[in-house]
Amino acid sequence: MKGNKLVLSAISMSALVMLAACGNDESEAQEDGVVTMTTARTLGDDTVFRSGEDVNNNPVVNWARDDLGLNIDTIWTVPNDEQYNTRLRLSMSSGESLPDVFLVSDGQLKADLIESGMVQPIEDAIEEHASDRLKEIFDQFPEAFYPSTNEDGVRYGIPRLSGGNGSDPLLWVRQDWLDNLGLEIPETLEEMEEVMDAFVNQDPNNSGADDTIGVSLATMNGMATWLADSSWIFGAYGDFLPGHWSPDASGELVYGTVQPSIKDGLETLNDWFESGYLDPEVGILDEENAIEQFVAGNAGFLSAPPWGDGWPIGDVVENDPDAVVVPMALPSGEGGQTGRRGEGLITGSFLFNSEFEHIDRYFEYLDEIYGFTLGESDYFADGMFEGYDFIYDENGEVVYDYDAIEAEAGEQRVDPGRYMITRNVPTIPFMLYDLASEFHETDREPENAYEYGIASNNASYLEAAHIVKEQDEHRIENMFTGAPTATMSDRSEHLDRLEQEMIVDIIYGNRPLDYFDEFVEQWRSSGGDQITEEVNAWYDEVTSGN
Numbered sequence: 001m002k003g004n005k006l007v008l009s010a011i012s013m014s015a016l017v018m019l020a021a022c023g024n025d026e027s028e029a030q031e032d033g034v035v036t037m038t039t040a041r042t043l044g045d046d047t048v049f050r051s052g053e054d055v056n057n058n059p060v061v062n063w064a065r066d067d068l069g070l071n072i073d074t075i076w077t078v079p080n081d082e083q084y085n086t087r088l089r090l091s092m093s094s095g096e097s098l099p100d101v102f103l104v105s106d107g108q109l110k111a112d113l114i115e116s117g118m119v120q121p122i123e124d125a126i127e128e129h130a131s132d133r134l135k136e137i138f139d140q141f142p143e144a145f146y147p148s149t150n151e152d153g154v155r156y157g158i159p160r161l162s163g164g165n166g167s168d169p170l171l172w173v174r175q176d177w178l179d180n181l182g183l184e185i186p187e188t189l190e191e192m193e194e195v196m197d198a199f200v201n202q203d204p205n206n207s208g209a210d211d212t213i214g215v216s217l218a219t220m221n222g223m224a225t226w227l228a229d230s231s232w233i234f235g236a237y238g239d240f241l242p243g244h245w246s247p248d249a250s251g252e253l254v255y256g257t258v259q260p261s262i263k264d265g266l267e268t269l270n271d272w273f274e275s276g277y278l279d280p281e282v283g284i285l286d287e288e289n290a291i292e293q294f295v296a297g298n299a300g301f302l303s304a305p306p307w308g309d310g311w312p313i314g315d316v317v318e319n320d321p322d323a324v325v326v327p328m329a330l331p332s333g334e335g336g337q338t339g340r341r342g343e344g345l346i347t348g349s350f351l352f353n354s355e356f357e358h359i360d361r362y363f364e365y366l367d368e369i370y371g372f373t374l375g376e377s378d379y380f381a382d383g384m385f386e387g388y389d390f391i392y393d394e395n396g397e398v399v400y401d402y403d404a405i406e407a408e409a410g411e412q413r414v415d416p417g418r419y420m421i422t423r424n425v426p427t428i429p430f431m432l433y434d435l436a437s438e439f440h441e442t443d444r445e446p447e448n449a450y451e452y453g454i455a456s457n458n459a460s461y462l463e464a465a466h467i468v469k470e471q472d473e474h475r476i477e478n479m480f481t482g483a484p485t486a487t488m489s490d491r492s493e494h495l496d497r498l499e500q501e502m503i504v505d506i507i508y509g510n511r512p513l514d515y516f517d518e519f520v521e522q523w524r525s526s527g528g529d530q531i532t533e534e535v536n537a538w539y540d541e542v543t544s545g546n
Contacts, residue, residue: 012079015391035358039421040046040099042084047418050411059385060419067379068368070361072421075099085109092116101421103160105348110148111483114156116488117350121154122359129360131367133374137161137416137428138335141345146542148349149482154292157349158366160422162430167343169229169303170467171331172313173325177204177300187330189236189268192301194421196277198513199300200224214277215301224341224478227312228290229303234265235339235476242503244341245480245535253479253535255528257499258520266506266516273507281357283504292391296325302341306433309457325465329471342475345429350421370426375448383449388416400452426452426456430472482542485534491527498522 003308013023041057049305050058055074064070078084085106091098103215104110113119122189148157174183178195181204196214198204198367204212217230223242224231231241238261239264240246246252257264272278279285279293291312293299295318304313304519307325316323332338352359371377372384382398383390399405406413417425438444438464439455446452454463484492502519505511 019234034065034069034071035361036073036360037101037358038075038099039101040076042080044079048414050414058419059388059416064365067363070365072482091349097482098353099352100353101362103348104351107147107483110349111352116151118155118354120354121156122158122267123155129363133370134363134367141429143169144345148544151541153544156260157351157538159346160350161427161429162343162345162347163427163432165343165468166434167226167305169305169340170464171328172325173303173328174300174389175326176322180204186331189331189333196300200276207432211298213279213293213299215296216290217278217282219283219285220283220286225287229341231341232303233268235260236337237264237331239339240460241341241476244476244478246476253539255532258523263516267513269507269511274509283508295319306468308459309461309464312440327467329467338474340474344477344481369420372423373426373450384416399458400449433465433469435468436462440466475519478534482538485531487527487530487534495523495526531545
């Protein structure tokens with residue numbers, strides 16, 4: 001491995017010298033051939049560095065400088081996304097120079113930056129500088145570029161790809177409650193209602209008190225949200241979710257909340273509320289508030305992605321050592337219908353300062369770290385960095401065991417992937433749970449550090465990932481990923497309030513179910529029809545090149 005690194009390093013440095021001598025980059029390359037690329041990022045408390053290291057001095061930064069001749073200079077950091085977006089917007093409005101490369105997740109900010117002319121299109125750069133490996137990944141997910149495509153169909157951003165289905169929900173259920181009552185894991189909504197009725201009325205926790213509910217749900221931030229969501233209830237009645245834009249039979253995008261099947265889901269939620277299956281304050285609960293009943297050990301079901309195995313599911317066991325929580329597939333409605341919120345393909349786009357001349361070096365860096373993910377890297381044949389995500393034993397065999405790594409390092413293990421520009425080891429949509437499912441279903445041993453990171457998860461996480469993968473065909477993604485349209489900017493506040501009030505009023509029984517039809521008419525006449533036209537105009541523009 002070290003021999004390969006030296007050869008590749010020499011080739012890379014030779015190429016740098018040639019570029020510096022022959023191209024327009026000569027003025028920006030330093031005498032030693034190292035090129036500087038500035039960036040900025042959020043740096044939350046969950047990013048941990050080893051003693052003596054920081055955002056500009058860590059193994060990832062040092063590797064890029066020493067082996068790729070790329071000096072990555074993080075010129076500012078902030079602790080959260082809100083401050084990050086504010087800082088970028090101030091830079092844009094004041095004319096302050098932007099970093100060479102930076103991540104943008106906010107759709108409106110992205111659109112404003114593109115319109116400002118301060119960032120550059122990436123079409124030619126991909127063609128000229130992206131490796132075949134990167135082009136193959138990009139070609140698999142053309143939708144990932146939609147959020148950074150302007151009205152003329154020109155692409156500006158490199159997507160930061162998500163796990164694809166990484167945040168898709170499944171259900172977690174109290175197996176110890178089922179056992180106490182002699183019940184089985186339900187497979188349909190009808191069966192789940194029978195189980196919830198027993199959870200509420202038959203003292204499943206043997207407390208002798210009336211202290212249990214059926215399922216923890218959050219509604220304050222929408223019905224299809226990242227935790228304690230209820231998308232699967234609406235998905236049991238049709239292919240549309242509240243707050244999502246999805247294609248109808250003609251292929252036109254329509255707003256989910258105003259589709260007839262939503263009325264069926266609301267009727268079910270009203271029934272569950274009247275039956276005591278839901279928290280009495282469900283209408284004002286956000287995600288973290290909603291899980292309190294479950295974490296306290298007083299709710300039987302919770303919707304959460306596989307990563308919920310660590311939190312909040314793990315907290316249940318801390319509060320009740322006898323609790324047994326297991327993942328289960330989403331229940332189906334009448335006729336076997338199932339549907340769930342599908343995670344989007346990206347978690348932001350990397351934009352490039354219009355004056356940045358070394359985008360080729362960004363692609364080289366991105367290609368190498370994707371090489372690690374795919375197990376194809378010459379730099380990272382055994383792992384990313386010795387002593388961080390792998391070590392060698394006395395026989396020269398590679399060891400990925402985290403306890404052994406910490407013992408040798410003499411301090412807590414840190415994840416060097418967090419130091420990358422991509423903020424994590426880059427992933428390819430659906431690859432993570434495909435591998436997790438494989439480790440759940442087989443006895444195959446992990447073959448590299450990336451695989452070990454997946455295989456070393458709890459058995460319940462691997463099982464949950466397998467369940468999510470098995471139900472991938474029921475994903476319902478929000479197909480509108482552009483910046484707010486003109487009418488959205490003017491009317492969304494009013495329409496969102498109208499929608500939220502309708503949902504809560506029907507769940508609580510403050511209004512009859514047929515109020516849904518009145519809401520639909522109000523939504524359409526109050527700007528909804530115009531928004532639908534604008535959304536489809538955007539969709540036509542971004543898909544016209546495919």
